[in-house]
Amino acid sequence: MSEEKKSVYKPKTISGFPEWLPEERLVEQQWFDHIRRVFESYGFCSIETPSVEELDVLRAKGEVDKEIYVIERLHKDEDDGKDARLALHFDQTVPLARYVAQHFNDLVFPFKRYQIQRVWRGERPQAGRFREFYQCDIDVINVDQLPLHFDAEMPAIIWEILSALPGMTEEKIQLQISNRKILTGLMDALAIADSAAVLRAVDKLEKIGRDAVEQILRDENGLDQAVIGTILNLVTATDLASIEPLNDRMREGLKELQFVMAQLAHLPASAVRADLSIVRGLDYYTGTVYETRFVDDPDYGSICSGGRYDDLAGSYINKNLPGVGISIGFSRLFDRLRQKGSFNLQRKSPADILMVLPAEERRADAAEAAHILRKRGYKVELYHAPQKLKKQLAYAERKGIPYVWFPPFEDNQPHEVKNMESGEQKPADPANWATPPTEEGFDHEAVA
């Protein structure tokens, strides 16, 4: 190769499109594995949908136009104009509705699926807000009737996940649950014309405080003080039993919320709270709604949200398909902890063992030992060149590989293995070496 200096273009990260170093990615994989394991432990099956949908499918929900990325071929030809315009999906709920309608006859209901994919939103990038990010969703969809127990299963699953993620065990988080029927019932009972505007104001309660919301409701929505008092007393109520429903809709919502909360009594007291100020922006929710916040930093926004919808796939199929679902905002949650330094980033490789290469003529022995250990479920990197031992050990050190294996340097010598943390080194046999699994990157499976 030429040694002359080349003119180079220094590449940089594209704003809003995150990527991680190998040691960060290793933690990210642990997160995905944990989330998948819990989702599956409740019997949810995985699906994936294409990254794109027809633009009209995505737009049917309204509101989110600004956030949509459309795609097109750089060199379009006349055929491209004939096809529907395609756009990257901005969530996994709209694609799910389309999927369920399209494959209705091939699915078994209640259809319980999880979905872990990237989504795209062309919003201005800022802290915790990416343009490309992962969401982890679970939803249950049934025909005609969906038991309310599922509304309680969602937060229980999410609590089990969030409270045990690597790096998350020190964080205080809380799931906040409400039921839309309570507030929409109240709007009806109070005969409020522009209930959407009022709900938008209520949604800001946590962010701007009671006085500011009161002012909006008075000055912008023209509500009188008694009505405002009724609304704000309701949404700040802490005891559901003390609430007097004003109509059947409110009564139904309260009953549902109480049922869901009762089903969650086995969780720690601080894990879940009924919070009637929870509104959720998207308009397809019709009952239970969920948000999840850091207790110490509620302004960071919800890291896990969802709710019940009566008929999301109704525009595609002549069936009533009620559902309930919840979505972990994976990337924003992961990046927050990453930036806080909450992760153990020692490991830059999944390898459990670095196999030393003592000399070129010993390569076959080293490769054979690596082969035997791999068969037994260990992850083994064979060092690539017969360099000085010091250099090979330094490599294991820098990659955070916890064990270094020494195959025989001469005939009839034993194999030895060195624990890089304790420094201990002792004879070992690739065929029956057994060591407790390391915390990260270790395939427990085949070694047990």
Next chain:
Amino acid sequence: MSEEKKSVYKPKTISGFPEWLPEERLVEQQWFDHIRRVFESYGFCSIETPSVEELDVLRAKGEVDKEIYVIERLHKDEDDGKDARLALHFDQTVPLARYVAQHFNDLVFPFKRYQIQRVWRGERPQAGRFREFYQCDIDVINVDQLPLHFDAEMPAIIWEILSALPGMTEEKIQLQISNRKILTGLMDALAIADSAAVLRAVDKLEKIGRDAVEQILRDENGLDQAVIGTILNLVTATDLASIEPLNDRMREGLKELQFVMAQLAHLPASAVRADLSIVRGLDYYTGTVYETRFVDDPDYGSICSGGRYDDLAGSYINKNLPGVGISIGFSRLFDRLRQKGSFNLQRKSPADILMVLPAEERRADAAEAAHILRKRGYKVELYHAPQKLKKQLAYAERKGIPYVWFPPFEDNQPHEVKNMESGEQKPADPANWATPPTEEGFDHEAVA
């Protein structure tokens, strides 16, 4: 909900953007898990890059313009014009080069990474050719020098993967290996002016046959019969030892290829073949090149390709970064077997156990039994409503869940569990029930 007939828009699959049913996705997950396990067992770490790169980064490689999808916000504003144009990546090699250059100081070399992501190409969809598909890549990149042993490790890893994928064990596949220096050396030795055109013709040998290639080389490239004979004798040679190198470049290529083949002697005889007609379209390969074909259907095209490149990241960084890599064309391989009916699609759920719900007042017992089994690593779906037992069993049957668990229907009764395949039903205790893992969808880990 209203019962009236709604006007519905029947959604359909977007051509070239595949999606699978849950039972197909379950097999796809087994494939990904297997591939990941083998990649990691050799010490490759995972990385992911954003789905997009700056258009200029993707275009630097030339040739592929037509296939690129650009993205843009549906509602652009003046700010959008200031940023670089973005496009979906069409492979994982160009993003890897950019990643290595960008994070050079944070990586440990040799950098061994695997990458399993979707890529996009705006080609006309046809059998085995999607517009959105998964690739599974491994590459090793080092500074200045990269041992030739890695060129042999790649096909060994790929053989280990492909020969053991669910559904693939009956398929006859073969890795074909060549070294570009042999053919480019020959072009030099024969003083052939437009060697690219000649290599393109040679690349068609398997598809159109020797006579047709001879005709192209004669009529289109104006080569005389002796030169054509020399070229075609070389590329159809089956015994590397019989080849007489015409210059140093050829000699070096032959030596490298012989070394790689010798390192692969432990594989089954039919697994790997030296094939000097392998050219590979992309122009960045400089040494070893790989293709992989179905022996019974070579026309399906290569399902796994790659090679060695001397300096892929050279346009980004003043370092020599030689690498070697190989990429599994995951989706086209998976879809071929799917269409052939090679998969066991009985399981529509990852659940090992369906927990029967005997009656609403027995829900707590059933939930507790499910909880205990989940803690022990089993995947357990709790049936959602206290419906007739027949209906609950039919549900397990339709989802392909292998065990049905009966919690006590009355106090002091034992739990029982039914093996859905054998029909056998017997008493069991959630705390210590042990059963051999089922073939699919079973988390071996926590149960061992």
